Amino acid sequence: MTKTGLELLHDPFLNKGTAFTAAERQANKIEGLLPPFVQTLDQQVEQAYEQYKMRETFLAKRLFLMDIFNENRVLFYKLFSEHVYEFMPVVYDPTIADTIENYSRLFLDPQNATYLSIDAQDDMAAALKNAAGDRDIRLIVVTDGEGILGIGDWGVQGVDISVGKLMVYTAAAGIDPSMVLPVVLDSGTNNQKLLDDELYLGNHHQRVTGQPYYNFVDKFVALAEKLFPDMYLHFEDFGRDNAANILNKYREHILTFNDDIQGTGIITLAGILGALNISHEKLTDQVYMSFGAGTAGAGIVKRIYDAMVEEGLSEEEAKQHFYLVDKQGLLFDDTEGLTPEQKPFTHSRSEFANADELTNLAAAVKAVHPTILVGTSTQPGSFTEEIVKEMAAHTPRPIIFPLSNPTKLAEAKAEDLLAWTNGKALIATGIPVDPIEYNGVTYEIGQANNALVYPGLGLGALAVSAKLLSDGMINKAAHSLGGIVDPTKAGAAVLPPVSKLNQFSMTVALGVAEQAIAEKLSDATDAQAAVEALKWTPKY
Numbered sequence: 001m002t003k004t005g006l007e008l009l010h011d012p013f014l015n016k017g018t019a020f021t022a023a024e025r026q027a028n029k030i031e032g033l034l035p036p037f038v039q040t041l042d043q044q045v046e047q048a049y050e051q052y053k054m055r056e057t058f059l060a061k062r063l064f065l066m067d068i069f070n071e072n073r074v075l076f077y078k079l080f081s082e083h084v085y086e087f088m089p090v091v092y093d094p095t096i097a098d099t100i101e102n103y104s105r106l107f108l109d110p111q112n113a114t115y116l117s118i119d120a121q122d123d124m125a126a127a128l129k130n131a132a133g134d135r136d137i138r139l140i141v142v143t144d145g146e147g148i149l150g151i152g153d154w155g156v157q158g159v160d161i162s163v164g165k166l167m168v169y170t171a172a173a174g175i176d177p178s179m180v181l182p183v184v185l186d187s188g189t190n191n192q193k194l195l196d197d198e199l200y201l202g203n204h205h206q207r208v209t210g211q212p213y214y215n216f217v218d219k220f221v222a223l224a225e226k227l228f229p230d231m232y233l234h235f236e237d238f239g240r241d242n243a244a245n246i247l248n249k250y251r252e253h254i255l256t257f258n259d260d261i262q263g264t265g266i267i268t269l270a271g272i273l274g275a276l277n278i279s280h281e282k283l284t285d286q287v288y289m290s291f292g293a294g295t296a297g298a299g300i301v302k303r304i305y306d307a308m309v310e311e312g313l314s315e316e317e318a319k320q321h322f323y324l325v326d327k328q329g330l331l332f333d334d335t336e337g338l339t340p341e342q343k344p345f346t347h348s349r350s351e352f353a354n355a356d357e358l359t360n361l362a363a364a365v366k367a368v369h370p371t372i373l374v375g376t377s378t379q380p381g382s383f384t385e386e387i388v389k390e391m392a393a394h395t396p397r398p399i400i401f402p403l404s405n406p407t408k409l410a411e412a413k414a415e416d417l418l419a420w421t422n423g424k425a426l427i428a429t430g431i432p433v434d435p436i437e438y439n440g441v442t443y444e445i446g447q448a449n450n451a452l453v454y455p456g457l458g459l460g461a462l463a464v465s466a467k468l469l470s471d472g473m474i475n476k477a478a479h480s481l482g483g484i485v486d487p488t489k490a491g492a493a494v495l496p497p498v499s500k501l502n503q504f505s506m507t508v509a510l511g512v513a514e515q516a517i518a519e520k521l522s523d524a525t526d527a528q529a530a531v532e533a534l535k536w537t538p539k540y
């Protein structure tokens, strides 16, 4: 059914607004519904950008851009693609945290998302069909809102992270926006503030947990697979108790990806490889400390550990290079409340004379002397001057990545890390940071955010219709980000800049697609052609 009239103007996948030509206006019953002058896409972009600049706050800018998103996807993505570096923190993290916290109050438009309720599971198939319409869905980002960034449980309001992650897929890697579906699984929320708020738009009950919850997820996965058999299923911001369970359940059966576990692992490994490229040190000589060994923290550890094994260490040797610190302090094999992902990387108390005193990060750093410290703890300011100086006293180029998001939760500020280490720290942050002047050198700060890698990974896997996402494909993605930054330049970043996101997303996609073919996870033969064929560009 072709849409005409107001229906056409209100379909963001078809609407061109003032760019509809006179002939199109006549053919589609929209004569007189628009001002007479026919604009080009470039003129629309220029006009929209002027309006964008008039908005003062990041939140106001984001709301303005979302209006365009809801009206006209081509215009939105053309505008986004011309201002990737500027728009990323507005459209995505950290501003997205504000819109998630205020979602119900700011609500205007469902943004073509699918809302699946644990209390209405009989509607699930209809809901997915309604949301897809006649579109060919190839990519789903799904969240249950329990572990949004580091801000916790936001129930149905977490849907914005599904929408936001998908926007980055299109802006960075050219995934056709008509092929994507954001999904939220509403199984309740344990956020009392939301439960007490009569304007909260989700289910007003505590989270359903255990088998009924997993049955709900299972039903969704099975239906999505049936309705969209060529789909890549991206899980985002599930709670610590469920994220790894869900990934482990499906990863060997369908083409699926957990961004917090795998995406963060890839980008952090890439950042560490970039740092070692600058310091000329070997990965297998590093002593790694994870602060906040939850979904992301343990996911990163597994990825770095795999890389150490690939570089020749035995599994037992490699494990000795890792130390996890969580709420309990340094994690030992007899620590209460260990997660299955933490257990393999614990130590024996007998390795330390003062094991019982290692109940906080400062004591653990003093006892272990890590060369790499990665924060995924949601604890702002926890990488203190004392801790950082202690670390720097025992290693010439400490690798320090405060990765907690959004900005207000970061373990440290990049400028402090530089000052406390006389410019020696090799830093990556979770959120964008402007270049820092220190002692006459301009330091570029790499952004270790999974957004630098998941778009290319998804494009590569989708382009060749990979059957699964293998460790080999993941590993290839991590190694695809090297070679863009010049490590000999003073103040060089450990990761390529966000301004080159489109360029290196293609490198990642190609590497991943080639690897899928090499592992016989795809019937395609020409990775380059497949990637180019799938790539969408915003034009009328």
Ligand SMILES: NC(=O)c1ccc[n+]([C@@H]2O[C@H](COP(=O)([O-])OP(=O)(O)OC[C@H]3O[C@@H](n4cnc5c(N)ncnc54)[C@H](O)[C@@H]3O)[C@@H](O)[C@H]2O)c1
Residues within 6 Å of the ligand: 147, 148, 149, 150, 151, 239, 240, 259, 260, 264, 267, 291, 292, 293, 294, 295, 296, 297, 325, 326, 327, 328, 375, 376, 377, 378, 379, 403, 404, 405, 406, 409, 429, 430, 431, 448, 449, 450, 451
């Ligand atoms: N930069 C990125 O690409 C990226 C990717 C994923 C997650 N993150 C960030 O990492 C953080 C954690 O996310 P997650 O999904 O792993 O959450 P999570 O809840 O699974 O993990 C957080 C961990 O921190 C621990 N923790 C909490 N308080 C602590 C304290 N006082 N001391 C030590 N440990 C403490 C928790 O026990 C838990 O194990 C978030 O802020 C998130 O934004 C960043």
Ligand SMILES: O=C(O)C[C@H](O)C(=O)O
Residues within 6 Å of the ligand: 093, 148, 149, 150, 237, 259, 260, 404, 405, 449, 450, 451
């Ligand atoms: O969303 C982000 O900015 C990265 C990451 O997935 C997170 O949960 O923090």
Ligand SMILES: [Mn+2]
Residues within 6 Å of the ligand: 149, 236, 237, 259, 260
């Ligand atoms: Mn996330």
